[in-house]
Amino acid sequence: MTDTAADTDRLPGKRALRPLAGVLTAMAVSLTGTRISGIALPWFVLVTTGSATKTGLVAFFEMTPYVVVKALTGPLVDRVGPRVVSWTTDLASATAAAAVPVLHGSGLLSFPVLLALVVLIGAARGPGDLAKEVMVPEAADRSRVPLERATGLSGVIERLASTVGPAAGGALIGLVGPLAGLAVNAACFAAGSVIIALVLPRNMGHAAEEPLSPDRSPHTKEGPGYWQRFGEGWTFLRGDPLLLALIVMVGTTNLLDAGFSAVLVPVWAQESGNGPTAIGLASSVSGAMAICGSLLAAAFAHRLRRRAVFFVGFLLAGAPKFLILASGAPMGAVLAVFAVSGLGAGFINPIIGAVFFERIPRPLLGRVNALGDSLAWSGIPLGGLVAGAAVAATGLVPVLMVGGIAYFLTTSLTGLRPEWRAMDRPRRDTRGLTGD
Incomplete structure (x- = not known):
């Protein structure tokens, strides 16, 4: 199947690199925000509660849903397409992250509410990260970039985020305080959502055509269910x-x-x-x-x-x-x-x-x-x-x-x-x- 818009995106030059550049940029901003939050959130909990146990509990409540939900979201990413999953979950992460400083400033942020927000951030971040990873090979194809080069660049993005994010988070916390780091995290997720939703070519990141299984008729419109896909x-x-x-x-x-x-x-x-x-x-x-x-x-x-x-x-x-x-x-x-x-x-x-x-x-x-x-x-x-x-x-x-x-x-x-x-x-x- 040939797509005119896709062929245009494959032309040499800046436009040809737009799919891969868009995915990598979205990865960069969301990962950097996550690394800043990795410094800001524990410090915020430690200085507001004085409890190392509660600080560790917050980390557990974020990473557990991250791993579990990411494992269970694969069939959804394949069914609705990674683009939709990426921008919607990034938007959800941005909303939950922004709620922390807002509720704290209003005096409404109890520790159970904070844990609930952290669970939402982790549960949304797992599928968002997965969806961006899934778009890398399609972006490499459309940009005519070898797959090893595309995955190498995504590795560079991850390493840069892991190096720059904590340094920026530490400096920001030292100058302004941990709430500023959480606000920056929310802004980064929002930026990643906008890039995926609006900057990538419109025909990119949709669900791939499901291969026919031996027990499914080619005339059946409905694809396999969630558990069958899993x-x-x-x-x-x-x-x-x-x-x-x-x-x-x-x-x-x-x-x-x-x-x-x-x-x-x-x-x-x-x-x-x-x-x-x-x-x-x-x-x-x-x-x-x-x-x-x-x-x-x-x-x-x-x-x-x-x-x-x-x-x-x-x-x-x-x-x-x-x-x-x-x-x-x-x-x-x-x-x-x-x-x-x-x-x-x-x-x-x-x-x-x-x-x-x-x-x-x-x-x-x-x-x-x-x-x-x-x-x-x-x-x-x-x-x-x-x-x-x-x-x-x-x-x-x-x-x-x-x-x-x-x-x-x-x-x-x-x-x-x-x-x-x-x-x-x-x-x-x-x-x-x-x-x-």
């Missing part, structure tokens, strides 16, 4: 050994990374005498080099053998960070290792994104991506709990050593399994399913 996503995911291997690996490393950043690094900073400044410095060095890695991936990854780059990236990104802290090395050596680690990490997500987008048919992209993301994130809430209990029982150095070895085994020896060979061979060309 089941189709799960069935597809179970039937793809490479995607399952990726999810298990990333889920394990997410758990290890969560424990590392939430518990092991702060304990190392305290016991080594380097203090909290060392945490920020190491994170900044790693984040800056991750941006460089993502930029290099966007420029060159589509010319390289994915499997080799993927496993080398994980070899650099994971175990060395654990082992350098366990060694008691000076701060200069720690920063050097964190820099190399960040560079390697920058290559990983663009490759994962390209593999997912290539192997999943476009009509199933929302539901399969939602399930995959949620399973990969499921270990994050447990990372800090496991690391904290382990450090209390055995001390920091043994936990760092075991964590580094576990990271190495998870990301290196598993690569010997045969399903990883498919990473260098795209299974099918799904571009024909976009409706262009």
Whole structure:
């Protein structure tokens, strides 16, 4: 099927890049707002309640619905289209985020009301993030950009947001207060909603044509129901050994990374005498080099053998960070290792994104991506709990050593399994399913 407007958008020049630029810009503003809120909201809760327990409770009430609702929204994204889901959920997030400073200023913001608003923000943010991810391959096709380059650029956006957002949030809170950070978060969500709704080409981001299943007649107008769509996503995911291997690996490393950043690094900073400044410095060095890695991936990854780059990236990104802290090395050596680690990490997500987008048919992209993301994130809430209990029982150095070895085994020896060979061979060309 040929679409005149779509063909026009594919012409060389600025207009040809409009689909990808629009999606990436919407991702940039919404992610930056989220990272600012990640500093402003906990600080707001801490200074208004004085309770670390309530601060942790707010984080739990945001992330739990984020993961759960994101997993369940995949069939909806596929049925109504990612564009509608993206701008409506961003608008809902903006409304809920703006309500926090408004109600606080009116004296109406009790802690239960705050928790309810945080639940709404998390529940809306999950589908919004998913919908933007789902639009990346279509935007890359329309802009005539290689998929690895498009996913590399989305990785750059995520890394930039994770680096710039907290810095901007901290500065804003220091100058004006946490409520200003929450207001900026709301404005960012509103801007992302406007970009997706009004700036993208009108014929982009609609529901993909549903493939006919053996038990459905071509004359049937109604598509499959919600649970059938959900089941189709799960069935597809179970039937793809490479995607399952990726999810298990990333889920394990997410758990290890969560424990590392939430518990092991702060304990190392305290016991080594380097203090909290060392945490920020190491994170900044790693984040800056991750941006460089993502930029290099966007420029060159589509010319390289994915499997080799993927496993080398994980070899650099994971175990060395654990082992350098366990060694008691000076701060200069720690920063050097964190820099190399960040560079390697920058290559990983663009490759994962390209593999997912290539192997999943476009009509199933929302539901399969939602399930995959949620399973990969499921270990994050447990990372800090496991690391904290382990450090209390055995001390920091043994936990760092075991964590580094576990990271190495998870990301290196598993690569010997045969399903990883498919990473260098795209299974099918799904571009024909976009409706262009």
